[in-house]
Amino acid sequence: MPDLLPYLRADLIAAGQFFHHRGWVPATSSNFSARLGAQEILVTRSGQHKGRLDENGFLRADLQGMSLEEGKRPSAETGLHALMYQRDAEIGCVLHTHSVNATVLSMRLDAVTLEGYELQKAFPGIQTHEGQVVVPVFANSQDIPALAAEVAAYLDMHPETVAYLIRGHGVYTWGATVADTLRHIEALEFLFECVYRQLLLDR
Amino acid sequence: MPDLLPYLRADLIAAGQFFHHRGWVPATSSNFSARLGAQEILVTRSGQHKGRLDENGFLRADLQGMSLEEGKRPSAETGLHALMYQRDAEIGCVLHTHSVNATVLSMRLDAVTLEGYELQKAFPGIQTHEGQVVVPVFANSQDIPALAAEVAAYLDMHPETVAYLIRGHGVYTWGATVADTLRHIEALEFLFECVYRQLLLDR
């Protein structure tokens, strides 16, 4: 089997550069992952700037989020990535970014409800602007296993979910490939800016 | 006759890169076209990111919007491009972009009326800031032929129209050349940002 790792790593590095250009990965926030196999993922290391990643910015981990490389520590939030790969064998990438709008909206709303936007069609299985896409907001926590359990319970009840926010902390989304997941981030950030601008006009 | 296609394609690729830099073509939204001849246009294919187009991102279509290349599917909205080329032999380019401001304004207004802006002179035949430029908003629809018929009826009544919005979906504009139409997009997006900022101050 040809080695996927260099291709996936290059895609995640490029995604990070694009996000940094837009201001969505400030300081050492955010983390990215992609599936290497049935039981293995590639994930960004702790403490890296995600807009300036290189080969050393990643490690291999198992689907419990434990490092498979001695001496390399995964990001604290790797458990939230691992959760998605455990839940669905079709998921090939998870991206967590940290934009101003994701932060501000998540501190004011319990969910961001998208309706009437053509760009909702950027998400899988959505053919029209007429439905609703609900992006739930979870309270922030430094206890990642507890947060992962809360997310899992929500996803069990709402399997159509395409993304979620953590309060004051940013967005998580996933997809079959890095390109698909990047498209979700781009659509979500566009829609969050629309929602923020609408909120300002609504007051 | 020298082949126009590579030149028009290069111009549309460059336009897409510029729009992406500004955030006006998120995810796989937007589509671009240019006239190749009396009965033929070049148009972006379905599902492409318009900020990262290459030679494979286009197909030739007839003025009914049907693909002239086997196995290549035009974007669903090609009918809205074809409409303009059918109506006016002088039209050489149609650009549809999808910005935050075009989205937000089209969800709140029935038309964007521009008045007193020097930049109105960027549109053909306008010599002063003193008149009004009206950009109508049409309800969004996944039924493109019905939407095209509605646009055509409006343009019959208002032949001076330089652009229109589809609600929650973005802007369409056209011109003799790619450069002219790009200038219209740049002017429209500038003016939409002005209108949004004015609306915020007006509340």
Place this chain on the structure above:
Amino acid sequence: MPDLLPYLRADLIAAGQFFHHRGWVPATSSNFSARLGAQEILVTRSGQHKGRLDENGFLRADLQGMSLEEGKRPSAETGLHALMYQRDAEIGCVLHTHSVNATVLSMRLDAVTLEGYELQKAFPGIQTHEGQVVVPVFANSQDIPALAAEVAAYLDMHPETVAYLIRGHGVYTWGATVADTLRHIEALEFLFECVYRQLLLDR
């Protein structure tokens, strides 16, 4: 005497690229000039995009704003540039840009009054944030000689003026060199964004 023209032209081309990156020269708006000698200036031609200027984007004109190059038409607003070179032999550059904030503020205010900003020190002769810098707004007009006369009368009364706005049309500023005038534009645009953001909070 060594030929200044290629150096000044290169500086104005680079200034235009920077302004375009910031969105301050949309479509074919804006115009730039620099002094070539006691009776001669270099000025952008009509109809050029100021973010993509090349050697052909300029012409030499006299201090009345008349072209010194057969077949090359100066921008309509060259008279507003010529006015400044006539008034003050120390002026070596005039820049007119066209930003969203300059447009919006000029449509709502009769003058933009800057006070308490450290960046006021970017203007010549200002050593503290404590004074006031007043940027007057003139009504827009397609009659450039009339507008130039109005500006001249104001400057006679207010010789400390560093810049002025034309309503819905953008800002003019000037300086001894292209670098100085570029610094004024950068400071003005920064301060206009501050003023707009303050206005939003003040409502």
Place this chain on the structure above:
Amino acid sequence: MPDLLPYLRADLIAAGQFFHHRGWVPATSSNFSARLGAQEILVTRSGQHKGRLDENGFLRADLQGMSLEEGKRPSAETGLHALMYQRDAEIGCVLHTHSVNATVLSMRLDAVTLEGYELQKAFPGIQTHEGQVVVPVFANSQDIPALAAEVAAYLDMHPETVAYLIRGHGVYTWGATVADTLRHIEALEFLFECVYRQLLLDR
């Protein structure tokens, strides 16, 4: 001992280019420094554009902020840099930037209080979003020694401080390395934009 100077200078030049891209160092505002040794710092010269620094844009100064290079004048605000190096031998870099948000917030608030933001963890010693990070605002003054004394008195009382604002003038922050301090600027600017957007929604 290998010479640190070229490395630190290159890091500060790159930091300035990044800040300029974001619009945080307009005109000749802002200044940067890094520690060269126990009694010596490298600091930007007066009058330079901080987004286009080269080797000539710096000078060596002592911890009193006096130039160690004949004929090169330090920026007026070097005293605010020197203060930090005097106070703490662990400080290796001080960055002062000048953004729209830092300017606007500092003109309306007596302190910017950050609470509930995950990105607070970008600052040293902070492990959770649950505490408060207070960024005090000092009145602007052209009397730098007086301002430095006021800052020093505040820091004596509040040693946990990570940054401060000067009214209408921008932000100062510091860290062990250029990379650490750059991370603080990026986090502060992100959080200031969040706070501004929250203020708009709160009115």
